[in-house]
Amino acid sequence: MSLPHAILTALLEKPSSGLELTRRFDRSIGYFWSATHQQIYRELGKLEEAGLIRALSSAQPARGRRKEYEVLPAGRAELTDWVGRSEDPKPVRDALLLRLRAAAVVGTEGLEAELDRHLDWHRGQLAEYEDIEKRHFPPERDAPGDRIRHVVLRGGIELERFWIGWLTQALAEVGEPPPAPRPR
Amino acid sequence: MSLPHAILTALLEKPSSGLELTRRFDRSIGYFWSATHQQIYRELGKLEEAGLIRALSSAQPARGRRKEYEVLPAGRAELTDWVGRSEDPKPVRDALLLRLRAAAVVGTEGLEAELDRHLDWHRGQLAEYEDIEKRHFPPERDAPGDRIRHVVLRGGIELERFWIGWLTQALAEVGEPPPAPRPR
DNA sequence: ACCCGTTGTGCAACTAGTTGCATAGCGAGC
């Protein structure tokens, strides 16, 4: 149940249309909570119906017509409330760790390429985050809200570093031939 | 599409009934790919129908009767194939990072407790993994398949360490009062 | 003989996310 809150957050930062939101999800918010345009349009409809946001200006709502939304006080209240709510951590589901576990049973054939691919991807992602950090958070300049945003970004950065480190270890095990059998 | 492969892996390690699988998912495999008993029973049905696994022995299949499954050659082949297949990394969805981002906009009220709770949980998980490591992977004793399994476990361990480190940082930002306004 | 808790399997209905496609409006090029 986080998508509506992701959208409220994005809309508070800047009122937007569905497509704009989609694009912003592809960059910033989507790094931590991705969503397709479909999900976003549907959720915008629900949020509007629930009275948490409203469409701005443009009189005739028509199909191909751009619609901007802004957050209503009720929406802000809901988001504020949600921030303090407690929610159990969702169970982990990581396909790559699972795959490696399967490889422990049926052999690692073909796995190296996949690990390489992921390593590349995470390196790319890390570079992107570090770039954002350089541009948005130069040293010693964080305003109150920015300090929090900076922590979030550091989370992303450290997560990518974790993956890079782990994938490197995993590749060492997978790439390497099995150890010579010990004399018995 | 990883659940069937998780089940195949588990069944290759040891033929089991649905409930047994459920319990094993709660311990080992489920650390990386969790599943409820519902999902498991449904998937077992599909896998059997697809001819990848089969029920052992017990003649009359009846409702409240225990059914053990084992993997057929086709199932092993499918799993072997899957290990080498490439799959795009699934988009990240992390509620906690999102929540902190929302807090940057509407304030961090009530968030500290939640971060504490998560910190506790991750510390517990880390302790559990470290315990497993001690019991299952004593130094210098890894058989071929075990080396891979050990890498997977180390992934879990390092991931928990990442969260613990990050949550500690986040708590420092959230707990601390906002910095005194600089003189202007 | 019967009840009762535990073990084990399963259906049904729901929520969230994905994929593929339809369709309206809008401006530029010819």
Add this chain to the structure above:
DNA sequence: GCTCGCTATGCAACTAGTTGCACAACGGGT
């Protein structure tokens, strides 16, 4: 003034995962 491509919104059908509950078998205990 018509067509084409881009922007923008949206429906419908599907897949995966969750939740709540039903019900059969089995092994005591009384």
